[in-house]
Structures are given as structure tokens and as C-alpha cells.
Amino acid sequence: xxKVTSVIVPYTTYLRVYEPxxxxxxxxxxxxxxxxxxxxxPSYQDELRRALTDLVPTPPVPVPVHESDDAFVLESDGVxxxxxxxxxLRGWQALGELAxxxxxxxxxxxxxxxxxxxxxxxxxxxxxxxxDARPWIRTATWQVPINWFVLFADEERxxxxxxxxxxxxxxxxxxxxxxxxxxxxxxxxxxxxxEEGPLIDGLVDVGRWLEEFxxxxxxxxxxxxxxxxxxxxxxxxxxxxxDVAEGIAALRRGDDEGAGAAYGRLVDRWRSVRDLxxxx
Numbered sequence: 001x002x003k004v005t006s007v008i009v010p011y012t013t014y015l016r017v018y019e020p021x022x023x024x025x026x027x028x029x030x031x032x033x034x035x036x037x038x039x040x041x042p043s044y045q046d047e048l049r050r051a052l053t054d055l056v057p058t059p060p061v062p063v064p065v066h067e068s069d070d071a072f073v074l075e076s077d078g079v080x081x082x083x084x085x086x087x088x089l090r091g092w093q094a095l096g097e098l099a100x101x102x103x104x105x106x107x108x109x110x111x112x113x114x115x116x117x118x119x120x121x122x123x124x125x126x127x128x129x130x131x132d133a134r135p136w137i138r139t140a141t142w143q144v145p146i147n148w149f150v151l152f153a154d155e156e157r158x159x160x161x162x163x164x165x166x167x168x169x170x171x172x173x174x175x176x177x178x179x180x181x182x183x184x185x186x187x188x189x190x191x192x193x194x195e196e197g198p199l200i201d202g203l204v205d206v207g208r209w210l211e212e213f214x215x216x217x218x219x220x221x222x223x224x225x226x227x228x229x230x231x232x233x234x235x236x237x238x239x240x241x242x243d244v245a246e247g248i249a250a251l252r253r254g255d256d257e258g259a260g261a262a263y264g265r266l267v268d269r270w271r272s273v274r275d276l277x278x279x280x
Contacts, residue, residue: 018081
């Protein structure tokens with residue numbers, strides 16, 4: 001369970017892939033094998049704080065100068081799995097998405113155009129030598145994208161209320177084979193029932209991303225810092241993956257009313273989070 005710290009950085013959620021050590025080539029495999037035994041491995045909050053610290057200087061540093069050698073680690077059935085942070089790669093990719101989130105005047109005030117252009121050029125040069133690079137982590141702020149829930153079942157949900165010393169958490173974990181199977185089934189049901197749109201496009205994108213990893217990987221959805229924006233009761237009653245699964249099952253059997261009811265529960269549950277985002 002995550003430790004409570006004096007400064008909580010909200011409100012990011014995560015979709016992570018943990019690959020077995022065997023998926024990594026040497027010498028990277030040896031690095032992660034040694035790293036897994038460290039007693040002081042940093043948390044997702046540490047990762048966020050480091051990223052925000054880079055934005056404090058003038059001018060800000062939009063992308064780390066060096067790639068992170070940190071990772072998230074978990075052990076399952078005696079096998080060590082690793083999810084590298086790859087903070088620099090994710091920073092470059094996030095810069096390319098900023099234009100969708102901010103109007104040009106706000107974006108220029110946050111990160112001057114000259115910095116963005118330089119970062120884009122650095123990324124292009126780096127990709128020349130790393131054409132197959134992909135991140136092990138996807139993030140979202142103030143939400144959990146609906147297509148992420150498709151990957152999981154309600155029985156894979158893990159929730160803890162937290163205490164004075166431990167932060168609350170809500171997460172799902174599943175084997176890669178299950179995640180891929182649910183993506184395929186979800187896409188078939190959606191394409192048979194609805195027109196092409198953001199939900200289908202997002203699920204296709206996630207499915208292609210999952211295909212990049214070792215078949216014995218684990219996939220994790222972590223509410224991360226978003227748990228601090230949700231009331232304890234709302235968090236405890238959040239079974240969004242179950243609602244998504246129920247909605248897809250209803251579409252598969254032609255039950256439009258059942259699909260609508262499941263979607264309505266999702267909308268009602270996440271409306272309060274969207275309101276908080278708007279207030280900020």
C-alpha cells in the first residue's frame with residue numbers, strides 16, 4: 001500500500017505493463033535484476049515530484065536531459081516483473097499531446113515555443129536510433145479513460161481505504177493474455193453495435209500498444225493520485241470495470257437498454273470528477 005507523504009501530487013492515473021525479466025536484453029536485464037532488490041525503490045509520487053521539479057526553473061525543462069533508470073517492480077508466482085519509468089520518452093510524447101489540452105496562448109505561457117521546437121527536434125533525432133521505442137506506462141489526468149476498464153474484470157479489483165500511515169489505493173491487475181482477449185471481444189461487440197468513434201479508436205490504440213509486450217506480462221490500472229480527489233465512499237463503491245463489462249455484454253446480446261443503464265452509471269460516477277477538473 002502507498003505511504004502517506006506530506007505533499008501529495010494529484011491527480012494522475014496510470015495504465016502500466018510489467019514485463020518479466022526474461023523480456024529484457026542484457027545488460028538491461030542484469031540492471032533490473034539488481035534494481036529489484038533495492039529496499040528504497042521510489043514510488044509514483046516520487047516520479048511525479050521529479051517531473052514537476054523540472055518545470056520550476058526558468059526556463060523550464062520540458063523533458064529530462066537523461067533517461068530514468070528507475071522502474072516499478074512486482075513479483076507474481078515467483079517471477080519478477082519490471083515496469084521501467086522511461087520518463088524522458090514519455091515526456092517527449094506528452095509534449096506532442098499538449099496542444100489538445102491547452103489553447104495556444106496558455107501553452108506558450110507554460111512552455112515557450114522555442115523549447116517545444118527544440119524538444120521535438122531532440123525526439124526526432126533520438127527516434128532515429130530507437131525506432132521501436134515504446135513506453136511501459138500510459139497516464140491520464142482527472143479521469144480513467146473508459147477503454148482502460150475494458151482490460152479488467154471486477155474480481156481483479158484491489159481496494160484499500162488507507163489509514164493515518166497508508167494512503168488509499170484502487171487498482172486492477174490482470175495477465176496480458178486476459179487483457180488482449182478482452183480488448184478483442186470488446187472491439188467485436190462495439191463494432192457490431194455502434195459507429196466508429198473515440199471509444200473504438202481508443203480501444204484499438206490500447207490493443208496495439210499491448211501487442212508490443214511479452215505475452216507473460218502483467219497489466220495494471222492504478223487510480224494513483226486520483227484517489228485523493230474522490231470521497232472515500234465514492235471510491236469504495238467504484239466498480240467501473242464491472243459496469244464497462246456489463247455494458248459490453250449487453251451490446252453483445254443486443255440489449256440496448258442494459259447497455260444504456262451501465263453507461264449511465266459510469267457517467268454519474270465520473271461526473272463529480274469532471275466537475276472538480278473544471279473547477280481547477
